[in-house]
Amino acid sequence: MRIKHLLHQSGLALAIACLTSGSAMAQKGPKWLGDAVFYQIYPSSYMDTDGNGIGDLPGITSKLDYIKSLGVNALWLNPIFESGWFDGGYDVIDYYKVDPRFGTNSDLVTLVNEAHKRGIKVCLDLVAGHTSSECAWFKASAEKDPNGRYSDYFIWLDNISDAEKQEIAARRQEPDPAASTRGRYVEANAPRAKYYEKNFFECQPALNYGFANPDPSHPWEQSVDAPGPQAVRREMRNIMSFWFDKGIDGFRVDMAPSLVKNDPDKKAVSLLWNEMREWKDKNYPECVLISEWSDPAVAIPAGFNIDFMIHFGIKGYPSLFFAKNTPWGRWEKYDYCYFDRSGKGSISEFIDNYTKAYTATKDKGYIAIPSSNHDYQRPNVADRNTLDQLKVAMTFFLTMPGVPFIYYGDEIAMKYQMDLPSKEGSNDRAGTRTPMQWKNNQTAGFSTCMPDKLYFPVDTENGKLTVETQENDPNSMLNFVRQLTALRHSSKALGNDGDWQLLSDVSRPYPMIYQRSFGSETYIIALNPSGQKVSATLSIGPAQPVMLSGKASLNKDKISLHAFTAAIYKTK
Secondary structure, eight states, rough: HHHHHHHHHHHHHHHHHHTTTSSHHOOSGGGGGOOOEEEEEEGGGGGOOOSSSSSSHHHHHHHHHHHHHHTEEEEEEEOEEEOOSSSSOOSHHHHHHHOOOOHHHHHHHHHHHHHHHOOEEEEEEESSOOTTSSSHHHHHTTTTTSSTTTTTTTEEEEEOHHHHHHHHHHHHSOOGGGOOOOOOEEOOSSSSSSSEEBBSSTTTBOOOOOOOOOOOOTTTTTTTTTTHHHHHHHHHHHHHHHHHHTOOEEEEEEEGSSSBSSOTTTTHHHHHHHHHHHHHHHTTTTTTEEEESSSSSHTTTTSSSSEESSSSSSSSSHHHHTTTSSSSTOOOOSSSSSSSSTTTOOOOHHHHHHHHHHHTTTTTTTTESSSSSSBOOSSSTBBBOOHHHHHHHHHHHSSSSSSSSTTTTGGTTOBTTTTTTOOOOOOOOOOGGOOOOSSSTTTTOOOOOOOGSSSSSOTTTTTTTHHHHTTTOTHHHHHHHHHHHHHHHHOOTTTTTTTEEEETTTTTOOEEEEEEEEETTTEEEEEEEESSSSEEEOOOOOOEEEEEEEEHHHEEEEEOOOOOOOEEEOOO
């Protein structure tokens, strides 16, 4: 294998350098990514066709025309594989089988075929780091035979430190030990060994991709080149091949940097993904890899086409959107987020880190700044709850470079519902996984079930936050999003590959003004998410308004924006 040869000859750093300088790494990915606008769907919550209160694949298929109307041309579905449903589908039992709650493998193929007819790509979620403890691989691995096919797919050991034993004891004292992420090991008393390593919950045993720096005194710490870790890599390629061959267009990889253990500088896991990218580009060049890494300057050179900038990893997203009085803002150090009516936020953290990541990756791959996702709150939360406020936020999401990701329901300003009971490991995430709101009835048109059977409750604000109501309102969020995506698709400058430059002064954060350009085409985007009128003096030159939400004026070199205003200008 070429990778092994490089490792043996010149070490890990040289292997990465050789791969990243190759032609495959020099490409940002298939051409379709240059105009991609993604729509993320949490399948349990999108559309229910069998009346059990849980969404399914035929439900998504039935809404493809609506999805296309959004200007969306790519989907990312959260996990749909057979699961124990302890962690929202991220505890996978069988990677080759659609979970019965969603339908069958044939239902997925039908969805893909119907999506492709409409010019829509379909990407799945790959939980690469761990399985469910109910997975057949894990059960076989737990048997006495150390030489079975799956024996080294997981990390087994008979002795752990006293400190780790104390962590296990402390976990047992918690109200629900199975739902605790405390500690690194689980006491299993299996025929194979006494303990196994987990990733998050006890039911999520870590897959064995090896250790970057194995401790010779720990025989269970296998190298990345050992047969077990290499077999796990082959299994992941088999899974991807299985679904690529059925028409799937890519994978978003859950916790992509976490696979190799004892890898603090992420060189070993970067090499792993370089290897996967080289394999994918050779065999499936039109398919994509998307990472949940949230460090684009590392993830994209490691081989991913897209990496997110979200609520963890490099700093910036929280300081824009997570207010102190919201679940994801309560632990942050700042007093006010930027997209807040107070007008007391800052853009410096975001701009500093985004600029560095964008400069390092703009010719290699794409950064995605999603409107929200299944793991954190929506834009409509707490005091950011009016249509004019939310239009300013959505203008930001759909005019920045990289690949946009709209989380289902954000196009109709669905709210994050506070204080919902946890279900299937959702915890505070429950409020962002509520059913899509189609109509003004007791189940929001999501299901024919009784309201108490819904996966989570709905809150349409008397029908205001529904597709049905907003379809016929030219000023609705739904139609505003459609206008934004149409404008983005019409312009190379506003598109995924257009250049970006901040024009306003970081020390005077309101308004935020940036430029998007491609060739001779240039747009200016000005955002004021605060509740006060603001202005800035810039050398913009003649420009005409293209889209406006709120009130704004551009006189010579002075731009003024009233409260909660977003303006897009095209220079002459």
